[in-house]
Amino acid sequence: EAGVAQSPRYKIIEKRQSVAFWCNPISGHATLYWYQQILGQGPKLLIQFQNNGVVDDSQLPKDRFSAERLKGVDSTLKIQPAKLEDSAVYLCASSTPDPGTGELFFGEGSRLTVL
Amino acid sequence: DQQVKQNSPSLSVQEGRISILNCDYTNSMFDYFLWYKKYPAEGPTFLISISSIKDKNEDGRFTVFLNKSAKHLSLHIVPSQPGDSAVYFCAASEGNYGQNFVFGPGTRLSVLP
Numbered sequence: 001e002a003g004v005a006q007s008p009r010y011k012i013i014e015k016r017q018s019v020a021f022w023c024n025p026i027s028g029h030a031t032l033y034w035y036q037q038i039l040g041q042g043p044k045l046l047i048q049f050q051n052n053g054v055v056d057d058s059q060l061p062k063d064r065f066s067a068e069r070l071k072g073v074d075s076t077l078k079i080q081p082a083k084l085e086d087s088a089v090y091l092c093a094s095s096t097p098d099p100g101t102g103e104l105f106f107g108e109g110s111r112l113t114v115l
Numbered sequence: 116d117q118q119v120k121q122n123s124p125s126l127s128v129q130e131g132r133i134s135i136l137n138c139d140y141t142n143s144m145f146d147y148f149l150w151y152k153k154y155p156a157e158g159p160t161f162l163i164s165i166s167s168i169k170d171k172n173e174d175g176r177f178t179v180f181l182n183k184s185a186k187h188l189s190l191h192i193v194p195s196q197p198g199d200s201a202v203y204f205c206a207a208s209e210g211n212y213g214q215n216f217v218f219g220p221g222t223r224l225s226v227l228p
Contacts, residue, residue: 004158
């Protein structure tokens with residue numbers, strides 16, 4: 001079974017520029033999450049999708065961050081314009097619709113550096 | 116306001132000994148807890164979980180203990196191996212299906228040969 005795929009792995013931009021990250025979850029996983037992990041901190045949820053609907057985006061800075069999940073599969077997270085404090089690893093995760101361990105399957109992450 | 120705390124940023128143990136990683140939470144509505152392990156440049160991977168209806172769950176060398184009254188859980192690794200060296204995150208949620216998991220800041224475990 002293929003894991004959660006993310007790209008790009010690394011991105012360096014200057015402040016006020018824009019960036020987009022892509023995520024392809026595990027096939028059949030209805031729930032998709034975007035987390036932000038700042039160095040030295042735990043992952044913080046930005047947005048959660050159930051199929052192509054938003055379940056929770058309460059911690060998404062909507063003035064600069066946007067995310068979409070077209071057709072309930074792939075997802076894109078965009079930042080425009082970027083700030084220095086957006087430097088972090090952006091982790092995508094997905095989970096099965098079946099109750100079980102409740103495990104989230106994470107991708108390798110996209111590391112963003114804003115200069 | 117940190118709802119999930121891991122007060123030890125780092126921990127070093129000798130190979131073969133026990134590693135004990137601690138986690139405290141403040142939200143009494145949390146009823147499901149997971150531990151994740153993260154190696155550098157990789158995403159977190161699931162290790163073990165526990166529901167609030169239990170006080171212990173064991174999987175091989177890994178055991179998680181939950182003390183609901185103290186809002187405290189711990190992960191025991193016995194015996195510790197050098198390959199266990201990683202950052203360990205505690206995560207909590209209300210329910211185990213499609214719920215928002217809140218992560219702690221992590222503890223970096225170093226197992227010395």
